[in-house]
Each structure stands twice: as structure tokens, then as C-alpha cells.
Amino acid sequence: MSTETLSAEAPATDETGEARHMNMIEAINSALDVMLTRDSDVTLLGEDIGYFGGVFRCTAGLQEKHGKTRVFDTPISECGIIGVAVGMGAYGLRPVPEIQFADYIYPGLDQLISEAARLRYRSAAEFIAPMTVRSPFGGGIFGGQTHSQSPESIFTHVCGLKTVIPATPYDAKGLLISCIEDNDPVIFFEPKRIYNGPFDGYYDRPAKNWKGREDAQVPDGYYKIPLGKARTVTEGDAMTILAYGTMVHVAESVCREKGVAAEILDLRTLVPLDIEAIEASVKRTGRCLIVHEATRTSGFGAELSALVTERCFYHLEAPVERVTGFDTPYPHSLEWAYFPGPVRIGEAIDKILSE
Amino acid sequence: MATAKDGKGGNRPPLELHVPEPHYRPGDAVDFSHLSIPEPGAQPRPDEACDAKETHHLCDDLIRVLGDDDQAHGPWNPRLSPDTLRTMLREMALVRAFDMRMYRAQRQGKTSFYMKCTGEEATSVCATHALAADDMIFPSYRQQGCLIARGYELEEMINQIYSNKGDKLKGRQLPIMYCSKRLNFFTISGNLATQLPQATGFAMASASKGDSRIAATWVGEGSTAEGDFHSAMTFATVYNAPVIFNVINNQWAISSFSGFAGGERATFAARAVGYGIAGLRVDGNDALAVYAAERWAADRARSNGGPTLIEHFTYRAEGHSTSDDPTAYRSADEQDEWPLGDPVNRLKKHLIALGEWDEDRQAEQDAELDAMVKTAQKNAEKNGILGHGLHHPFHTMFEDVYEELPWNLKEQAEQAIRERAIKWPEGRPKS
Numbered sequence: 021m022s023t024e025t026l027s028a029e030a031p032a033t034d035e036t037g038e039a040r041h042m043n044m045i046e047a048i049n050s051a052l053d054v055m056l057t058r059d060s061d062v063t064l065l066g067e068d069i070g071y072f073g074g075v076f077r078c079t080a081g082l083q084e085k086h087g088k089t090r091v092f093d094t095p096i097s098e099c100g101i102i103g104v105a106v107g108m109g110a111y112g113l114r115p116v117p118e119i120q121f122a123d124y125i126y127p128g129l130d131q132l133i134s135e136a137a138r139l140r141y142r143s144a145a146e147f148i149a150p151m152t153v154r155s156p157f158g159g160g161i162f163g164g165q166t167h168s169q170s171p172e173s174i175f176t177h178v179c180g181l182k183t184v185i186p187a188t189p190y191d192a193k194g195l196l197i198s199c200i201e202d203n204d205p206v207i208f209f210e211p212k213r214i215y216n217g218p219f220d221g222y223y224d225r226p227a228k229n230w231k232g233r234e235d236a237q238v239p240d241g242y243y244k245i246p247l248g249k250a251r252t253v254t255e256g257d258a259m260t261i262l263a264y265g266t267m268v269h270v271a272e273s274v275c276r277e278k279g280v281a282a283e284i285l286d287l288r289t290l291v292p293l294d295i296e297a298i299e300a301s302v303k304r305t306g307r308c309l310i311v312h313e314a315t316r317t318s319g320f321g322a323e324l325s326a327l328v329t330e331r332c333f334y335h336l337e338a339p340v341e342r343v344t345g346f347d348t349p350y351p352h353s354l355e356w357a358y359f360p361g362p363v364r365i366g367e368a369i370d371k372i373l374s375e
Numbered sequence: 376m377a378t379a380k381d382g383k384g385g386n387r388p389p390l391e392l393h394v395p396e397p398h399y400r401p402g403d404a405v406d407f408s409h410l411s412i413p414e415p416g417a418q419p420r421p422d423e424a425c426d427a428k429e430t431h432h433l434c435d436d437l438i439r440v441l442g443d444d445d446q447a448h449g450p451w452n453p454r455l456s457p458d459t460l461r462t463m464l465r466e467m468a469l470v471r472a473f474d475m476r477m478y479r480a481q482r483q484g485k486t487s488f489y490m491k492c493t494g495e496e497a498t499s500v501c502a503t504h505a506l507a508a509d510d511m512i513f514p515s516y517r518q519q520g521c522l523i524a525r526g527y528e529l530e531e532m533i534n535q536i537y538s539n540k541g542d543k544l545k546g547r548q549l550p551i552m553y554c555s556k557r558l559n560f561f562t563i564s565g566n567l568a569t570q571l572p573q574a575t576g577f578a579m580a581s582a583s584k585g586d587s588r589i590a591a592t593w594v595g596e597g598s599t600a601e602g603d604f605h606s607a608m609t610f611a612t613v614y615n616a617p618v619i620f621n622v623i624n625n626q627w628a629i630s631s632f633s634g635f636a637g638g639e640r641a642t643f644a645a646r647a648v649g650y651g652i653a654g655l656r657v658d659g660n661d662a663l664a665v666y667a668a669e670r671w672a673a674d675r676a677r678s679n680g681g682p683t684l685i686e687h688f689t690y691r692a693e694g695h696s697t698s699d700d701p702t703a704y705r706s707a708d709e710q711d712e713w714p715l716g717d718p719v720n721r722l723k724k725h726l727i728a729l730g731e732w733d734e735d736r737q738a739e740q741d742a743e744l745d746a747m748v749k750t751a752q753k754n755a756e757k758n759g760i761l762g763h764g765l766h767h768p769f770h771t772m773f774e775d776v777y778e779e780l781p782w783n784l785k786e787q788a789e790q791a792i793r794e795r796a797i798k799w800p801e802g803r804p805k806s
Binding site: 100127131139142180292 | 561
């Protein structure tokens with residue numbers, strides 16, 4: 021069983037603590053705080069994360085609580101941040117570097133792809149890179165082309181890296197703790213559009229916050245959500261929808277408004293992927309829609325589409341559809357024309373159901 | 376396209392693009408008299424705890440100890456015991472003997488690739504002697520001398536070079552890309568200069584834990600052009616990291632002379648000035664000067680004095696690798712004319728001048744070292760040579776990508792095993 025319920029996958033223990041309301045920023049901050057407290061090797065570094073607490077406030081208060089040598093600001097050098105984290109890992113620390121925006125991660129790619137991801141293999145496991153690179157990603161905040169990108173498929177293409185993307189505050193904390201404890205390098209992309217509240221895809225409606233939602237009830241203490249396990253967001257027979265991050269919420273709201281009983285799977289981790297959950301769901305529903313915000317060509321949807329076709333072909337009653345961002349940079353003024361919102365998703369749902 | 380050259384730019388002069396050109400190409404007579412080679416012993420030695428600025432005049436100088444009279448001169452003389460000098464000489468000679476035999480092994484088809492460090496032995500062997508055994512070495516690809524100075528078994532090195540079933544790295548890495556956690560020698564990358572920020576991070580971690588270990592890293596002068604070099608310098612100076620950056624200026628990066636890394640404008644040591652860290656420029660063929668500079672930097676780092684950039688001024692006496700033919704781009708006379716001589720020969724002559732060594736013992740030692748390498752080679756060959764089937768089992772190809780084998784790699788491992796039965800029904804791949 022790969023898609024357990026919340027309670028089944030994270031049984032409450034003494035250390036889990038009382039649950040209280042948290043938005044995703046608070047949940048991430050809580051995960052980092054818990055791990056800094058539990059493991060003296062956990063070290064946070066990144067631009068503006070120290071005294072100031074990060075441009076999105078994810079590390080607020082952590083330097084004051086845990087000290088300057090464990091939570092510190094860095095030069096504006098992503099190559100340096102990742103490279104230094106590789107060296108810290110070689111020493112035996114468990115570094116958690118923050119890249120301020122996913123769009124800025126590219127100067128660090130050689131250190132991620134050629135070094136962190138290959139260290140275990142090339143040294144026959146003498147050296148490892150147990151780092152978690154946190155970075156806010158995705159659009160919908162008028163960030164323009166340099167503060168809106170979704171580069172996850174660059175990383176899913178690299179063997180040796182894991183790629184994790186939470187969609188709720190509860191998941192963000194439990195997944196981030198798993199990532200930090202993982203002995204492989206993990207890219208942890210935080211969907212910044214839903215830091216403060218779930219997003220239904222309608223940019224012109226009032227923004228919602230996480231208040232009152234069960235998935236924003238977050239224990240104060242330590243708990244983990246295993247990597248490689250998808251979450252069933254809604255159950256249904258009409259089709260399977262594969263999504264992650266912000267698009268989980270957009271897909272959910274579209275289905276609700278259209279009255280479509282889709283089974284929405286929040287993948288949570290792209291690598292390792294919960295192929296069992298995907299296969300079981302698509303074989304049951306016979307239809308599959310893949311939704312992501314990233315550009316279409318060679319996006320992770322292409323991989324998902326290929327996997328579903330290879331494994332579920334004789335169960336499919338309609339071609340697999342992908343709803344994605346367009347193959348353009350993220351345009352500032354036309355953000356909502358680019359964003360794969362309710363219209364694009366709705367059209368794809370109609371098409372799949374018409375087959 | 377209309378340009379100023381065609382008179383389209385008004386009275387502004389046409390710009391000129393400067394593309395560096397080395398002094399000598401194949402067939403040219405070589406004259407290195409333009410190089411400024413100061414007298415040994417003439418360079419002042421500031422205290423290890425000095426302000427970084429006090430070292431900066433040394434970035435345009437050249438720290439030298441061994442003179443033409445084969446004696447040690449001046450304040451940088453590390454005053455090492457004859458035993459230590461003999462050990463360094465022996466290890467440098469061993470590196471050379473090892474290089475010669477492995478070069479030949481590649482030419483005999485026993486492996487795909489090899490890289491010698493001829494002429495640069497002091498920059499790794501003697502620098503390693505100046506470090507503590509638990510200091511972490513982040514090497515580039517021409518630092519076999521560091522491993523040999525730390526006592527790595529020759530047979531292990533050859534197993535790695537042959538990618539055979541005895542190779543601890545399971546045949547995954549290009550020959551010479553060694554790794555030994557036991558000897559505090561970091562895994563070598565083919566991507567250049569990536570080890571510099573890593574060494575800095577290791578040093579920062581050690582400092583943050585209140586440990587006493589420092590990090591030392593090596594990079595060629597050509598690779599100082601990589602962004603990683605500058606990231607590492609910035610982090611090292613910002614956090615005052617206990618790290619030593621050894622820039623091996625051997626004049627050539629494959630076919631590109633040091634001018635393509637900025638060497639026409641300033642020394643490589645001078646980059647320390649802009650970052651505000653200590654900088655030293657040392658005669659890389661002078662075993663005593665190399666030891667003294669590295670020891671100075673190690674003592675400084677260990678007492679929280681911060682990072683040091685050391686330029687080792689030397690010459691790559693051989694091709695870049697077995698895949699390279701240096702006669703295609705540089706004058707064959709350069710090696711003979713190199714004004715700083717040969718590091719092995721210079722240390723040998725110094726020991727003889729001290730009355731602590733002689734030519735007969737040297738010849739005897741050379742024969743002994745060659746026999747030692749030959750024995751190691753024979754033993755390693757029992758584990759196989761590249762392409763002759765004695766590799767690690769197939770499933771090891773899929774291991775260590777992640778700590779645990781994910782489903783996709785399990786499926787692919789099954790495929791590889793299915794393919795094996797079809798491709799090699801007799802059980803092992805042909806070379």
C-alpha cells in the first residue's frame with residue numbers, strides 16, 4: 021500500500037508533539053528547527069538566511085536560537101554555496117543550503133550534477149553528499165522570468181539526485197525532515213505560490229490562507245513522511261490526475277467546480293517516484309491527466325506520460341494528456357496567460373472524458 | 376558589417392582583440408631569460424600570524440631555498456632532518472618510477488589512460504609532508520605524489536588504473552582518479568576546480584566543529600579560470616577558512632599556455648591580494664621551498680590565521696596525458712631550458728652536498744623502486760587489466776547511485792543481466 025492516509029504514515033509518538041495550525045513557511049521553519057535541535061551536524065547556509073531569516077522567512081529566528089556557525093549567511097555565489105555544502109558533507113555535516121530562488125540555482129549545477137550527485141558512485145560510497153538543497157520555485161506571484169521557473173525536470177534527469185516537492189504544510193515538514201535525514205543529495209522545491217495558502221488557480225479571486233485546513237495542522241515535534249510515497253488527495257473513478265506542488269490544489273479546485281470525480285495523486289517526490297500508486301490508479305480509472313507548471317517539452321510530464329503508456333497501455337480508454345506551462349520564459353505581464361490554470365485543465369479533462 | 380576599421384566610427388581608433396600567444400612554438404629556439412628568477416634565500420619570511428598584506432610582496436617574488444651550490448639558503452630553509460629529506464627524495468623518485476611504468480602500461484594496452492606528473496613531484500610529495508596525516512587533501516588529477524607520500528599501496532593504485540576486479544572504486548572512474556578516505560584523500564573529479572569550494576567547505580566544517588584539521592587543495596593554473604576558483608576564494612576569505620590553495624602553475628593546460636588563464640597580466644599568487652588572503656609564490660621545483668611554504672600556510676591555518684594561496688611555479692615536463700602530443704603545440708626545447716631544473720635532481724644533489732647521500736645509493740634506490748613498482752604491477756595484473764573481463768560483477772554498475780536501489784534501477788539491472796546472456800554467452804565481455 022503506497023498511499024497511506026496521514027495518520028497511518030506518521031503515527032503520533034511522544035516526540036511528534038501537539039498539532040497546531042501552520043502555513044507552509046512555518047512548517048518548513050519548524051522542520052529546520054527540529055532537525056537543528058536533534059542533530060548537531062545539521063547546518064543551514066544561504067543568502068540572507070541568517071540574521072534576517074530568509075527573504076521568505078523560512079529560517080526566521082533559527083540563527084538566534086542555534087547560533088551563527090549553524091545558521092549563516094553566504095556570499096551571493098550558488099556555485100560556492102553548493103560546493104561548500106559538498107565539502108561540509110565530506111567532513112560529516114548534514115548541510116541544508118538554501119538557494120533563494122530556483123531560478124538562481126544554475127551557477128551551482130556543476131557542483132550538484134557532477135559532484136554531489138556522483139560522489140557516492142565515484143568513491144564507491146567512501147564519500148557521500150547528504151545535503152538537502154531547499155529552494156522556492158514556481159510562479160503565480162508576478163515574479164517575472166527570473167523568479168517563477170519550475171526547473172524540476174533538470175534535476176529529475178540527473179541520476180544520484182532526489183527531487184521532492186510538497187503541496188501542504190503537513191507534508192512540507194514531514195518530507196523536509198526525511199530529506200535532511202536522507203544520505204543522498206535532495207532537491208527540495210518549495211512551491212512559493214502556496215507558502216501562505218492553497219491556490220485554486222483563479223488569480224482574480226481573493227487569496228486563501230491555510231487556516232481551517234486539516235493539512236495545515238502540523239505537529240510541533242519530529243515526524244517523517246517517507247520519500248517515494250504519493251498521497252491520494254481525492255478518490256474517484258473518472259480519471260487519474262498526477263500533479264505536485266501548487267498544481268495539486270489547482271487540479272483539485274477544477275475537479276470540484278466541474279463535478280468530476282477524479283483520483284488526484286500528489287506525487288510529493290518525483291525521484292524516487294511512487295510508480296506503484298500511479299500504476300494502480302491509472303489501471304483502475306483507465307484515464308490519465310498530468311498537470312505541471314513547468315514548460316512542456318522534456319518536462320517531467322513527458323516522463324510520467326511515457327511511464328503510464330508503457331505500463332498501463334491496455335487499460336487506457338483515452339490518450340494520456342498533459343497540461344503544462346507553455347514553452348516560453350515565464351512572462352511578467354502575461355503571467356496568467358502562461359499559467360496552466362482552470363481553463364487549460366478543464367479543456368483537457370473534457371477531452372479525456374469525451375473519449 | 377560596417378566597423379571603425381572601415382572608417383565608420385568617426386575619429387575613434389579601431390579596437391584590437393588580444394589573443395595570447397606563447398613565447399615558443401614547435402621548432403622555436405627557447406630562451407627563458409625573460410623570466411625573473413631571484414636568488415635563493417633572498418625572500419623574507421613573515422611570521423605565520425602576520426597580516427595577509429605582509430605576504431603580498433611575495434606574490435610577485437619567488438620563494439627559493441636550494442641554490443646552484445646545492446645548499447639551502449635563507450629564512451625559508453625548513454631545516455629538515457636528513458632522514459626527512461631522504462624520505463621525500465625516495466617518494467619523489469617512486470612517483471617518477473611509477474609514472475614511467477604506468478605510462479608504458481597504457482601504451483601496452485593495459486589501460487585506457489594515464490597522466491604523469493614528471494617535473495612536478497615536489498609540489499605534491501613535499502607539500503603533503505608539510506601537512507598532518509589527518510588534514511584533508513582535495514586533489515586535482517596530477518597529485519599521485521600526495522597519495523604516495525601518505526603511503527597508499529601501489530597495487531591499489533594500479534588496480535584503479537586497470538579498473539580491474541581489485542579496484543576499490545569498482546571500475547567506475549577514469550584511471551588515476553583515485554580516492555582514499557582512510558588516507559584523507561578526497562575522490563578526484565574530472566570536472567576541474569570543483570574541489571576548491573569543497574575543500575573550503577570541509578575547512579569551514581572543521582572550524583565550526585572546533586576541530587584541528589585543515590584542508591589543502593590543488594588546482595592547475597589553467598583551471599583558476601573556472602568560477603569555482605573564485606567562489607572558493609570568496610568563501611575562504613569571508614569565513615577565514617583553514618584551507619590552503621595550491622595552484623600548480625606548470626605553464627600548460629593541455630595546449631593552452633598560462634596566458635589563457637590570465638598569466639600574462641599577473642602572477643597566479645597575486646590573486647590572493649584581491650581576496651585579502653595570504654599569498655606565496657614558490658619555486659615548485661625546489662623541494663625545500665615547497666615544503667617551507669606549505670608548512671607556513673598549514674601553521675597559519677591551524678592557528679586560525681585563515682587561508683593561503685600558494686602558486687607553485689613549475690613546468691609540466693611531459694604531455695598532459697597519454698592522449699596528448701605536446702610536440703604539436705610547444706617547443707621540445709622548453710623542458711631542457713627550464714631555468715628551475717628538475718626537483719628530484721636538485722634534492723638529490725642537496726643531500727649529496729650535505730654528505731648524506733651519493734650517486735651509488737641513488738642508483739641502487741632507483742633500481743629498488745623500479746622493482747617495487749614492477750612487483751606491484753604483477754600483483755595487480757592478477758586482478759586483471761582493463762577490458763579483459765576481470766571486472767566487478769554487473770550489478771555493481773547500479774549500486775551506489777543512491778544508498779538504496781530504486782525500482783527503476785532494479786528493472787534496469789535485470790535488463791543488463793538479460794543482455795549479458797545474449798551478448799556474452801560464454802560469461803564475460805570480450806575486450
